[in-house]
Amino acid sequence: MSFNLFDSVKGLLGNDVIDNASNVLGENESNVQKAMSGAIPAVLTGIMDKAGSGDAGNLLRMAKDTFNSGMLSNLGRIFTDNSLLTRGADMLKSIFGERLNSVTNTLASFAGIRPNSATTLLSAAAPAALGVIGRQANTNNMNTADFLTFLNNQKESILSAVPSGLPLAGALGLSGLGSIGNRLNSALSGVGSSVKNTAASLQNTRKRTNWFVPAILAIALIALIWMFSNKKTNRTENMPSINMGPDSAIASIPPPPETRPDIPASIKVQLPNGTEINAYKGGIEDRLVKFLNDPSQKVDKTTWFDFDNVNFETGSANIMPESMTQLQNVAAIMKAFPHAAIKIGGYTDKTGNENANMKLSQARAEAVSSALKNEGVPASQLTGAEGYGSQFARVAATAPDEERKKDRRMAVNVRHK
Secondary structure (H helix, E strand, O other): OOOOHHHHHHHHOOHHHHHHHHHHHOOOHHHHHHHHHHHHHHHHHHHHHHHHHHHHHHHHHHHHHHHHOOHHHHHHHOOOOHHHHHHHHHHHHHHHHHHHHHHHHHHHHHHOOOHHHHHHHHHHHHHHHHHHHHHHHHHHOOOHHHHHHHHHHHHHHHHHOOOOOOOHHHHOOOOOOOHHHHHHHHHHHHHHHHHHHHHHHHHHHHHHHOOHHHHHHHHHHHHHHHHHHHHHHHHHHHOOOOOOOOOOOOOOOOOOHHHOOOOOOEEEEEOOOOOEEEEEOOOHHHHHHHHHHOOOOOOOOOOEEEOOOOOEOOOOOOEOHHHHHHHHHHHHHHHHOOOOEEEEEEEOOOOOOHHHHHHHHHHHHHHHHHHHHHOOOOHHHEEEEEEOOOOOOOOOOOOOHHHHHHHOEEEEEEEEO
């Protein structure tokens, strides 16, 4: 099935996000639902309009940065996290520019909500849209021309999703939304012409310099031959003898990572549905799949599998971008074992205030659960997310950080196979 940008963004801003937004904003839930139905296509249309206006390169960079920042994994908290909302609002300004107030007021009037609430919903839709685009751009190694082609291929589904009662074209200062397609085609043609002109310029440069480079190389080669033949005798006569005794040491080349004891070996983990994921021997993917495949391994509440590479910004529940690979692997495992269900646990070390540790570990557990949902794991396979603070920490608060970091972890408990 081909990728659908609108559906992917809509999937990130589902009913749980709507419920949260309604409670935080103090707006009627059905009105918030209606507003989000307009906010998502509005943001995507704004992105297409901006890309077609000659700013595709900057938009592509913004999309990749948004995905790499890990914001997709934290959308569930965006309405209660001012820093996330601020970043979303900044993206919104970049997309709509001077038309932002017009778009906001139009959406508010359409849905029957306050303009401030409309701005907040748009500020959630912006990072969702850019993050999904950034993920596709990274996966497919898109350049500017690829990005414009991608948007051009998605425009029909996006424009058809704009609600009939939302006068978006007027809000964007356009005579009609159909003109966006023409802008994208023109921008794509411009990128193609630029590439052709650059290639032609390089070809002409090569033609002009074809005789020059070989001549320089020939002269350099002659000089090297003369120097070598002139100095060879002197070097041979004056070279001191070196006796290598039996105890002489020869520096060894470090073994490849696969054979070094401090780095686990890379392996391919085969899943029941035919998917193959890259992992490390003894890592969470390896151990979790073996557990799920082994009928003799019974489900209990005491067997936990620690993540090896899920990290957060210091003192926060913002997942670091490099953690997404392992989260995507675990999501793939859950999809391959559709009857399995897991619980997410969060843990801290013994330093700091225990109440704060409990809140932080809870927020991090919820962030991991949200990230797995965003990667397509059904809610039915995620039975809960709980923070345990430092109650299971084993290392003293006075121990070196290298030891205490073992207690700062995220883990998975299988609740059903």
